[in-house]
Amino acid sequence: MTRLVYPKIYVLSRRPSSGCKYFEVRETEGMYYAYCKVLDRPLPKTVVPKCEKLWEGCPFRRLAARMEE
Secondary structure, eight states, X not given: OOOOSSHHHHOBSSOXXXXXXXXXXXXXXXXXXXXXXXXXXXXXXXXHXXXXXXXXXXXXXXXXXXXHO
């Protein structure tokens, strides 16, 4: 389990959703946070709306997809 050092930065009040296959929602003690598999780290809550809406243009997602080819 990942220990959150600055939980206020990461904790979300709702369960997020994204079409990106590298976006993962994790739940700890009834709290949600978003995790980027490409960056291998939790995402600050200020970035999560971008991952939900603009995920197709994400440079990290495109890089990971190219590396899988």
